[in-house]
Amino acid sequence: MKARLTIGRLAEAAGVGVETVRFYQRCGLLTEPERPASGYREYCPADVQRIRFIKRAQSLGFNLDDIAGLLKLDGPQTCSLTHDLALNKLNLVEDKIAALASIRDALRQMVRQCELKHQRGTCPIIESLVRDKNERLL
Amino acid sequence: MKARLTIGRLAEAAGVGVETVRFYQRCGLLTEPERPASGYREYCPADVQRIRFIKRAQSLGFNLDDIAGLLKLDGPQTCSLTHDLALNKLNLVEDKIAALASIRDALRQMVRQCELKHQRGTCPIIESLVRDKNERLL
DNA sequence: CTTGACTCCGTACCTATGTACGGAGATTAC
DNA sequence: GTAATCTCCGTACATAGGTACGGAGTCAAG
Structure with a gap:
């Protein structure tokens, strides 16, 4: 199941506002999603998890820079890094x-x-x- | 001993900046002090304590609104609050x-x-x- | 196909807690 | 007495993390 989401549905599912999603994207916390002909952003369910992750980390006192670092741990880097x-x-x-x-x-x-x-x-x-x-x- | 202080000496004694003192005054955390002919503020040593109080409370996680509340509560009957x-x-x-x-x-x-x-x-x-x-x- | 809800974008604004600026007047040190 | 320092004031800026606006384009239900 593909279940692509518009920005509004994503925001709702993640419990944040639409503007917050756009803001996170500007900050690089969310990568630019697919854009079909309409120009509307198309998100996938994993993005809901990502936003929840951000919100949880935030509630524990991490700032958005910290969180960007945490999220980069989930990338193609070497083990020692x-x-x-x-x-x-x-x-x-x-x-x-x-x-x-x-x-x-x-x-x-x-x-x-x-x-x-x-x-x-x-x-x-x-x-x-x-x-x-x-x-x-x- | 009267020991009246200019804003600069007060700030220094309390370990904050001059602008911070003016800011606290604007917020109502410090009451408007005496002003002799020069127009310069004249503080008393108790104001040093007051600023330290603010700073300590802040370090405990109180925000300035909380602290304004605390400062108003400094009376006998308000301990439970x-x-x-x-x-x-x-x-x-x-x-x-x-x-x-x-x-x-x-x-x-x-x-x-x-x-x-x-x-x-x-x-x-x-x-x-x-x-x-x-x-x-x- | 119309209508209403949704989305686009850039930009401006918001809170909290200060910091900095700039020009004029007062005070202090030498 | 002159120079250096201090203080005055209002206002603007800084930072983090959003939030709101407004006009135009797009989608979905009836």
Whole structure:
């Protein structure tokens, strides 16, 4: 089954707007699709997957440049090159996790403080942000 | 000690740019300071704290609107609102960490596969990306 | 075959968070 | 007192990631 899609159907299937598809194409995240006589773009179902992939990666904090890199992993390149790209991305992800973990810890502490002693006049969250306590945490 | 500051000294003390101070003022994050005959803004040391507060809150993932809210909440009776705001942010951060951890695991596995058997013709990373495995991995 | 929905294109606009510019006036240092 | 520095203001620009517009061509249902 061939199931070619117009831009509107593709957008709908992928859960984005038509303009977003055009935008991704301008950015090179989607390759220029077939164009029959009408000039209308003809997409294939794999493009739906590709857009969903983009959206998932995005929701995890990758920007469109990152994603372009990830998508290039799916290409005719040598194994060591893809290995290096993946490894590099892995390091970035690990750094990002570490940064988020320290933010998480700071937030946890603030929330806990607040639950423990919110009866005493001032709010510990505000307090902790006003003083320089987190300086080291972050 | 009164220690009134010009905008430049304030910015320096708080570790931001002069334009950033003016910007925060336009946004209402800093109240319009005194203006002697010269027309130059005269800040007080508390404003340094206020800017640091903004910057720290920002690093925890609050945006300037959130922060304006926090600054308005700095009173005795509003602790539970602040608590909820922080808790909410904490949940978002935890979700993001979990999602990144699963990406990290997927990338780790890909890298390891590649290192184990990259001498055999095809690249396992490319293989795994060409198929729709990412669907589940990500 | 008509009508309405869809698509084309380039370009302008949007939010968030600042940064930079430029010319005039104030202040400070020597 | 003069030169260097600082500050004033409004406005424009920067970046990422879209979103909207408008007029013209195309497709599909009835």
